[in-house]
Amino acid sequence: MAEKIVAPPRLVKRKSSDASSQAQTAQRPPARRRRIPYTRAEIAEIFRRFAVQRPEPKGELEHSNPFTLLVAVVLSAQATDVGVNKATRELFQIADTPRKMAALGEDTIRGHIRTIGLYRNKARNVAALARTLVEQHGGEVPRDRAGLEALPGVGRKTASVVLNSAFGEDTLAVDTHILRLGNRLKLAPGKTPEAVEAGLLKVIPKPYLRHAHHWLILHGRYVCKARKPDCEACVIADLCKADVKTSDVPAPLRELPPSPLPEPTASG
Numbered sequence: 001m002a003e004k005i006v007a008p009p010r011l012v013k014r015k016s017s018d019a020s021s022q023a024q025t026a027q028r029p030p031a032r033r034r035r036i037p038y039t040r041a042e043i044a045e046i047f048r049r050f051a052v053q054r055p056e057p058k059g060e061l062e063h064s065n066p067f068t069l070l071v072a073v074v075l076s077a078q079a080t081d082v083g084v085n086k087a088t089r090e091l092f093q094i095a096d097t098p099r100k101m102a103a104l105g106e107d108t109i110r111g112h113i114r115t116i117g118l119y120r121n122k123a124r125n126v127a128a129l130a131r132t133l134v135e136q137h138g139g140e141v142p143r144d145r146a147g148l149e150a151l152p153g154v155g156r157k158t159a160s161v162v163l164n165s166a167f168g169e170d171t172l173a174v175d176t177h178i179l180r181l182g183n184r185l186k187l188a189p190g191k192t193p194e195a196v197e198a199g200l201l202k203v204i205p206k207p208y209l210r211h212a213h214h215w216l217i218l219h220g221r222y223v224c225k226a227r228k229p230d231c232e233a234c235v236i237a238d239l240c241k242a243d244v245k246t247s248d249v250p251a252p253l254r255e256l257p258p259s260p261l262p263e264p265t266a267s268g
């Protein structure tokens, strides 16, 4: 019989001062492991198909180096990638390095990004971010999580995207699409992005981790959509265990463009 994947047991917190509670906890049977309804082979097959569709998937935020990617990701919180790209095309033409961005200053940055939600805060963060990179990192984007997360406006998710897309690390940034897919498909059920991230990192086969982030985002954005999943267009419909699925027949497997967004034209 094929081996089932199991999620890690939940840790039981114990109060060190409560001896009887400790004794009871010690006698309790081990916490039951939560099963996910896929075999290892099924999960490998899901990601093999994503890899056939997009062997080298690309994110949809336009950038030319680790710094412009970092800025674009900071700007993308509560904004669409299309909206961010529109604002950054001009900004990155005049400031594609921390030094140039720091020289631009907060007011000018704000003028360029005012079409994006929360632009005042974001302009402040981008200006501070650029200054910090110049003053503390020699104008380079740090390649480690601690260095990235210490930068203004940069949290775990942003750091994961940069580590993955700019530096080729096997990180997985859980956005709204991946949070939904982890739960809907029952691949990595969890209430928080951190829980879903931990679950996915555990079950996705190592060779597929590098691109899993982009595959899942693109699948969630264009096929397994929030309101109405397009199961007839889904290449994993036969494997999917989602309660909401409406088809068991997988869509034909063929290679697709690395990113569904059209390349920008000269006029933007």
Ligand code: SF4
Pocket: 185, 223, 224, 225, 229, 230, 231, 234, 235, 236, 237, 238, 240, 241, 242, 244, 245, 246, 247
């Ligand atoms: S079959 Fe439907 S619910 Fe399952 S992954 Fe595909 S689109 Fe989503």
